[in-house]
Amino acid sequence: MTYTRPESLKPAATHYCAGCGHGVAHRLICEVIDELGIRGRTLAVAPVGCAVFAYDYFDFDVTEAAHGRAPAVATGMKRCNPSSVVFTYQGDGDLAAIGAGEIVNAANRGELISVFFINNATYGMTGGQMAPTTLVGQKTPTSPLGRLPAREGWPMKVVEMLSQLDGTAYAERCALDTPAHIRAARAAIRRSFDCQLAGRGFSIVELLSACPVGWGTSPVEAVRLVASQMTATFPLGVFKGSASPPTA
Amino acid sequence: MATVVIDVLRCKGCGLCIEVCPRKMLVRAGQISGRGVYPVEAADPASCTGCLQCVLVCPDVAITIADAGTPRQARKRKQ
Amino acid sequence: MTARHLFSGNNALAEGAIQAGCDAYFGYPITPQNEVPEYFARRMAEEGRVFVQSESELAAISMVMGAAATGMRAMTSSSSPGISLMQEGISYLSGCGLPAVIANVVRAGPGLGGIGPGQCDYFQAVKGGGHGDYHLHVLAPATVQETFDFMFLAFDLAFKYRNPVLILTDGLLGQMMEPLEIREPSHLRIPGVSFERASWALTGAQDRPGRHFKSLHLDTHVLEDHNRALQGKFAAMAADVRFDTHKADDAAYLFVAYGISARICRAAVDTMRSQGIAAGLLRPITLWPYPIQWLRDRTPWLKKVMAVELSHGQMIEDVERAVAGQCPVSFFGRTGGCVMTAEELVEAAVKEFDL
Numbered sequence: 073m074t075y076t077r078p079e080s081l082k083p084a085a086t087h088y089c090a091g092c093g094h095g096v097a098h099r100l101i102c103e104v105i106d107e108l109g110i111r112g113r114t115l116a117v118a119p120v121g122c123a124v125f126a127y128d129y130f131d132f133d134v135t136e137a138a139h140g141r142a143p144a145v146a147t148g149m150k151r152c153n154p155s156s157v158v159f160t161y162q163g164d165g166d167l168a169a170i171g172a173g174e175i176v177n178a179a180n181r182g183e184l185i186s187v188f189f190i191n192n193a194t195y196g197m198t199g200g201q202m203a204p205t206t207l208v209g210q211k212t213p214t215s216p217l218g219r220l221p222a223r224e225g226w227p228m229k230v231v232e233m234l235s236q237l238d239g240t241a242y243a244e245r246c247a248l249d250t251p252a253h254i255r256a257a258r259a260a261i262r263r264s265f266d267c268q269l270a271g272r273g274f275s276i277v278e279l280l281s282a283c284p285v286g287w288g289t290s291p292v293e294a295v296r297l298v299a300s301q302m303t304a305t306f307p308l309g310v311f312k313g314s315a316s317p318p319t320a
Numbered sequence: 321m322a323t324v325v326i327d328v329l330r331c332k333g334c335g336l337c338i339e340v341c342p343r344k345m346l347v348r349a350g351q352i353s354g355r356g357v358y359p360v361e362a363a364d365p366a367s368c369t370g371c372l373q374c375v376l377v378c379p380d381v382a383i384t385i386a387d388a389g390t391p392r393q394a395r396k397r398k399q
Numbered sequence: 400m401t402a403r404h405l406f407s408g409n410n411a412l413a414e415g416a417i418q419a420g421c422d423a424y425f426g427y428p429i430t431p432q433n434e435v436p437e438y439f440a441r442r443m444a445e446e447g448r449v450f451v452q453s454e455s456e457l458a459a460i461s462m463v464m465g466a467a468a469t470g471m472r473a474m475t476s477s478s479s480p481g482i483s484l485m486q487e488g489i490s491y492l493s494g495c496g497l498p499a500v501i502a503n504v505v506r507a508g509p510g511l512g513g514i515g516p517g518q519c520d521y522f523q524a525v526k527g528g529g530h531g532d533y534h535l536h537v538l539a540p541a542t543v544q545e546t547f548d549f550m551f552l553a554f555d556l557a558f559k560y561r562n563p564v565l566i567l568t569d570g571l572l573g574q575m576m577e578p579l580e581i582r583e584p585s586h587l588r589i590p591g592v593s594f595e596r597a598s599w600a601l602t603g604a605q606d607r608p609g610r611h612f613k614s615l616h617l618d619t620h621v622l623e624d625h626n627r628a629l630q631g632k633f634a635a636m637a638a639d640v641r642f643d644t645h646k647a648d649d650a651a652y653l654f655v656a657y658g659i660s661a662r663i664c665r666a667a668v669d670t671m672r673s674q675g676i677a678a679g680l681l682r683p684i685t686l687w688p689y690p691i692q693w694l695r696d697r698t699p700w701l702k703k704v705m706a707v708e709l710s711h712g713q714m715i716e717d718v719e720r721a722v723a724g725q726c727p728v729s730f731f732g733r734t735g736g737c738v739m740t741a742e743e744l745v746e747a748a749v750k751e752f753d754l
Contacts, residue, residue: 075375076384088379090357091334095379112605115469118613127611133601135468136495136613138487141461144453148465148473149601151449152423156469156603174461177454251340251376284334291334295377 078102080111082131091291093248093281094122097190098129100258101159105132108265114157115149117142121163122196140171143178146185157268159186164203165195168228172204175234179274182239186264187276189230192283193302200286204228207305212286227305231278235312241273242313245306247280249298253308267313275313280306322370323386324362330382333357337374337383343367346374406579408572409434411543412476412502415550417442418581420594421500422471423449425462427481430514431570432504435476456481460488460501467497468612470596472554476502478570479520480511482528489563490529493629494614498557500550502566504573507709507736515736516570518660521713524567525687532626534633536564537686538641539657543577545684548584555589560636561599567686569709571659571738589639641684642693646672650679651700652752655718656707657683659738664707666741667748676754686714694721703752704728709738 077083080102088094105111111132118126120139127134137145142160150158167175167189178185194212195201201214205227209218219227235243242264246257257279264275280302282294289297326346331353337360338346345364353359360382362368374383406414413435416424424439436452443450449466453459459475466473477485482503492499503524507517522528524537536556540546546568553564596602601610616622645665647653652671654664661682671678681697683690698704704726706715712730719728729751733739748754 074384074386075372077381081381085330086380090332090379091336092379095381096377099379099381113603115601115603117465118611124615127609127613130609132604132609134609134611135465135601136491136611136615137464138461138491141458141464141488144458144461145465145468147451147453147458148423148425148462148467148471149469150465151451151462152466152471152473153469153603173454174458177458181451251373254376291336292339295336295339 078106080105080131082129084128086129087125088122089285091282091284091294092122093190093192093279096248096254097188097279097281098126100254100261101161101188102130103258104262104265107262110157110265113155114159115153116158117145117149117160119160119162119166121166123161123163123190124197126161140166140169141174142166142171143174143183143185143187147178147181147183150183150185157265159188161188161190163190163196164192164205168204168230176237179234179276180237180239182241182273184268184271185274186268188261189276189278190281191230191278191306192281192286193227194283194286196283196286200283205230207301229306231276231311234276239274240276240312242267242275243311245278245280245308245311247298247303247308249280249282249295278306322368324365324368324374325384325386326360326362327382327384328353328359329355330380331355331357331359332380333359334379335360336377336379340373340377342371342373343369402581404579404581405576406543407434407574407576408543408546408568409504409574410438411547411579412550412566412568413438413442414581415547416474416500417446418583419551419554420472421448421474421554423466423473424475425451425453425459425473426475426477427453427456427459429478429481431506431516431573432476432478434573435502435504456484460485463499464488464492464497467492467499468601470600470602472594474500474502476504478504478506479508479517482520482523486523486529489535490531490533491614492563493533493535494531495612496561497563497612498561499563500553500557500566501563502568505567505569507734513736514570516572516659516709516738517734517736518569518658518708519710519713519734520567521686521708521710524565525689533629534636534687535562536636536639537567538564539567539684539686540572541658541661541682543572543575543579546572547579548587551584552587552589555592556639558594559589559592560632562632562636567658569659570736637688639685640688640690642690643682643684645680645682647679647681647697649677651677651702652679652748653697653701653704654678654680654707654748655683655694655704655714656680657686657714660707660709663739663741663744667744670741670745671748689717689721691717691721694718695723698722698725701726705748705751706730707739707744708732710734
């Protein structure tokens with residue numbers, strides 16, 4: 073057996089920073105798509121953010137979307153092509169700030185789409201500004217004194233919020249830091265696609281990720297911060313639906 | 321048992337794999353690569369157990385492991 | 400398929416789209432076009448096609464984009480403030496090269512404005528609205544029948560050029576009721592337009608490499624080349640100008656108006672002709688591309704031109720552009736949702752034309 077690049081992932085080297093979680097997330101999604109054999113009917117929606125070039129890395133059909141509107145674009149795609157497998161891939165700003173309206177309503181309508189939310193507590197592409205998910209005390213270019221709830225509010229707990237909606241069938245938060253967590257994330261991604269294929273409803277997998285350059289640390293230190301800093305605010309686990317093993 | 325191959329031009333030198341290798345067999349190369357970073361290299365490729373920890377954490381699919389057996393066997397080999 | 404019914408403009412817009420093969424409608428309620436999503440909700444369910452009431456106009460235009468990326472005939476509708484929200488999405492559709500139909504049932508503005516009819520979105524529709532160098536075909540019906548018929552033309556244009564098309568109607572046309580013939584308007588249709596999807600759309604990368612749609616090109620030279628290619632497309636689109644005239648061949652005094660204003664001008668022209676005044680009307684049907692050439696060619700025979708709009712003067716700038724200073728251009732308009740009467744217009748024109 074050889075472990076190498078999944079078929080659905082293009083050979084192109086990525087533009088992501090050294091140690092960035094996007095690379096891992098892309099690989100896991102492609103591994104699951106290959107495992108399920110659904111590349112031929114997968115339609116994906118790229119975000120605005122570091123992963124705006126996702127279509128240069130995913131070797132299946134992908135469309136650009138306006139910032140935050142990926143769940144709406146995905147709605148249009150899935151409603152018109154119910155036998156396709158549709159997913160969005162979004163970051164903090166795209167999903168939780170400008171796209172807050174779209175994600176809540178797509179979940180509320182129970183759209184049969186999968187959403188992969190890369191939470192790195194920052195706006196990577198534009199230089200590390202504060203995101204809705206930025207931690208209390210975290211210093212960013214737009215919260216230079218450190219995030220203070222009285223001034224900048226609190227970190228937004230997306231999977232918790234969306235799990236309150238009846239339309240959400242499955243919501244889980246994972247982390248892309250340790251090998252064990254990455255294996256668990258792959259299983260969660262698989263569960264999300266299974267949920268869509270079974271027509272159970274909307275699903276979201278939130279993936280805590282390092283942003284070494286955005287956080288101003290080394291890749292190794294950034295990955296350590298995911299466990300030591302992020303999980304206290306963003307606990308891992310299944311918030312809606314079942315964590316039983318994915319169907320074969 | 322297993323062979324590990326690191327694509328020097330894909331490796332961005334993040335060092336995440338060095339942290340997770342149970343044999344501590346991955347090290348930073350002494351020379352800058354064509355990419356302009358100090359990439360990771362396998363100091364003792366023959367000692368690779370095929371545990372797949374490095375493959376899991378590598379964001380750049382820079383590592384290929386061959387003859388790693390089943391995932392269960394790989395987990396068992398992780399020391 | 401021929402049958403005559405009494406229909407409102409809003410319902411005719413929806414039924415026209417459905418007859419023209421619209422696969423999906425996404426929209427949000429806003430007065431004066433609430434009848435459009437309501438009609439679609441009922442009829443799309445009957446036809447087994449897609450209807451989604453979106454959470455906002457921001458979402459609606461993106462739902463259209465998703466459907467369009469997969470090659471479907473998708474449309475949305477709204478009124479002025481909602482169309483403002485869709486501008487980013489329209490720019491994306493044009494930048495990506497995707498077909499779509501958007502209908503604006505214009506109301507008085509600016510801001511929340513009023514729910515009466517207006518023609519104050521001409522700039523928004525024709526001169527951009529959204530960011531970047533792009534153009535859309537803008538179709539302006541003036542009757543309930545045209546509102547129905549133009550939906551066929553709109554989808555034809557959208558798919559021929561893979562570009563969004565805007566229907567610019569207004570609250571009066573939307574609410575008024577007139578006899579409608581449910582028909583295929585073959586006289587309007589563009590021959591040879593294909594709605595096949597397999598060769599270009601996101602249909603799933605079965606046995607082929609993945610495709611993608613994007614408008615982002617970070618390399619400046621690549622983006623300039625992309626813009627040049629788009630301009631080439633817009634130049635081809637510009638060849639399809641449509642307009643109508645009424646007693647304009649020998650007119651010395653020309654009204655220029657579209658949509659509901661054009662109907663009032665028609666009545667004014669007839670009144671003035673009965674008074675011996677050589678009045679006429681140019682009614683642009685495509686607001687983009689504008690019938691610049693016809694007007695420019697007629698200018699030497701014109702003594703005075705008057706633009707008539709339910710606004711403070713937007714289309715008039717294109718009239719002035721065509722006339723190029725060779726003839727006096729004046730304006731008559733009402734706003735706030737008020738609509739001029741033919742008598743009021745005749746009185747103003749006679750005074751303005753110094754007759």
